Amino acid sequence: MTVPVYVISNGDLVKATFDAAAIILNSETFNTAIKLATVFAVFGTSIAYIRGRDIAIFFRWFVIYFAVVTIMLGPKMSVQIIDSANPGAVYKVDNIPYGLAYPASLITSTTHGLVIALEEAYHMPDDFAYNKTGMLFG
Numbered sequence: 001m002t003v004p005v006y007v008i009s010n011g012d013l014v015k016a017t018f019d020a021a022a023i024i025l026n027s028e029t030f031n032t033a034i035k036l037a038t039v040f041a042v043f044g045t046s047i048a049y050i051r052g053r054d055i056a057i058f059f060r061w062f063v064i065y066f067a068v069v070t071i072m073l074g075p076k077m078s079v080q081i082i083d084s085a086n087p088g089a090v091y092k093v094d095n096i097p098y099g100l101a102y103p104a105s106l107i108t109s110t111t112h113g114l115v116i117a118l119e120e121a122y123h124m125p126d127d128f129a130y131n132k133t134g135m136l137f138g
Contacts, residue, residue: 001077002080003105004081005018005081009084009085011085011086011091012089012091015081018079018096021100022094022095025095025097038065041061072097072098074098075097076095077096077097078093078096079104
């Protein structure tokens with residue numbers, strides 16, 4: 001599944017950022033760090049249980065762990081970066097975790113839609129469109 005990420009300019013810089021995130025989040029070092037953090041979290045949750053004798057602590061830890069590791073970092077998707085200043089360039093990054101790709105797509109798609117709607121409402125016939133030129137004179 002590919003999700004779009006809209007940028008006004010510097011699509012190559014955004015691609016490099018997503019490439020770096022894909023490299024770090026798909027490395028064996030990151031997987032080891034997740035496993036180590038899980039061990040410390042289980043240890044800390046066990047100590048919290050011993051102090052308070054509340055079994056709900058384990059349930060809360062498991063829900064948070066499941067949401068972050070399994071749902072947000074588990075599934076991977078592709079990101080297509082759409083650069084308004086350079087519409088001919090195609091930027092695509094694979095293996096981006098769902099928890100990073102989907103919010104980036106949702107936020108940039110929403111703001112891109114708002115920019116287009118505002119430009120249609122306030123655009124003068126002789127003006128350059130901001131979503132096509134970026135900060136041309138600013």
